[in-house]
Amino acid sequence: MLHVALTGNIASGKSTVAALLAEHGATIIDADRLARDAVAPGTPGLAAVVAAFGTSALTADGTLDRAALRRRVFGDPAARATLEAIVHPEVRHLRDAAERAARGRGDRVVVSDIPLLFEAGLADRFEGVILVDAPEAVRLERLMRDRGLSRSDAQAMIDAQWPATRKRSLATWVIDNDGPRAQLPARVADLWQALEARAAHTTRPPLPDDATAADTSP
Numbered sequence: 210m211l212h213v214a215l216t217g218n219i220a221s222g223k224s225t226v227a228a229l230l231a232e233h234g235a236t237i238i239d240a241d242r243l244a245r246d247a248v249a250p251g252t253p254g255l256a257a258v259v260a261a262f263g264t265s266a267l268t269a270d271g272t273l274d275r276a277a278l279r280r281r282v283f284g285d286p287a288a289r290a291t292l293e294a295i296v297h298p299e300v301r302h303l304r305d306a307a308e309r310a311a312r313g314r315g316d317r318v319v320v321s322d323i324p325l326l327f328e329a330g331l332a333d334r335f336e337g338v339i340l341v342d343a344p345e346a347v348r349l350e351r352l353m354r355d356r357g358l359s360r361s362d363a364q365a366m367i368d369a370q371w372p373a374t375r376k377r378s379l380a381t382w383v384i385d386n387d388g389p390r391a392q393l394p395a396r397v398a399d400l401w402q403a404l405e406a407r408a409a410h411t412t413r414p415p416l417p418d419d420a421t422a423a424d425t426s427p
Contacts, residue, residue, distance in 0.1 A: 210312050214320070216324060217340055220355070224322075227320065229397040230318075234317075236318065238321045241322070248296065
């Protein structure tokens with residue numbers, strides 16, 4: 210089984226590439242979904258968040274108020290570190306379980322979609338890294354158009370991540386998403402051929418039961 214990571218700065222089109230890879234047959238492990246599962250109602254993760262941040266971190270129906278919590282930790286390194294110390298181990302366990310399940314099924318190509326892969330120091334955990342990239346001006350416009358953000362808020366979100374040039378130098382494969390969406394399927398098809406070729410020559414032992422790699426934030 211080949212297990213690679215998929216990453217990309219905000220508004221790069223990473224989610225679209227993940228969907229196209231899934232159409233080709235890749236198994237996608239979505240870090241954002243795992244982060245939500247880690248703090249779902251009734252989980253130890255949610256209980257720990259409430260213990261640390263109080264019931265103001267919950268919505269009226271008892272689910273995590275992600276927007277309120279995001280505002281709480283934004284610009285507060287200590288609060289963010291507290292949140293990450295709760296969520297990261299839970300997400301890590303969920304990802305390890307998903308990888309074991311994929312290996313048990315005999316899946317050939319598994320793609321872990323992790324937005325902050327490089328920032329979290331996780332790249333070495335995988336057998337390759339796919340980076341989806343687009344020029345900063347294009348991503349800024351997408352954030353304002355698609356998410357209704359002000360220019361200053363959109364720029365702040367972009368500035369919070371590593372610059373794309375740094376990530377490009379560390380990636381195994383780069384998908385440029387600097388034009389219309391119609392360009393992407395052909396580029397992803399070429400990438401899929403490369404992944405299948407790599408998978409045909411990859412042998413990797415299963416994760417140990419006590420794997421303890423750090424994880425990215427939700």
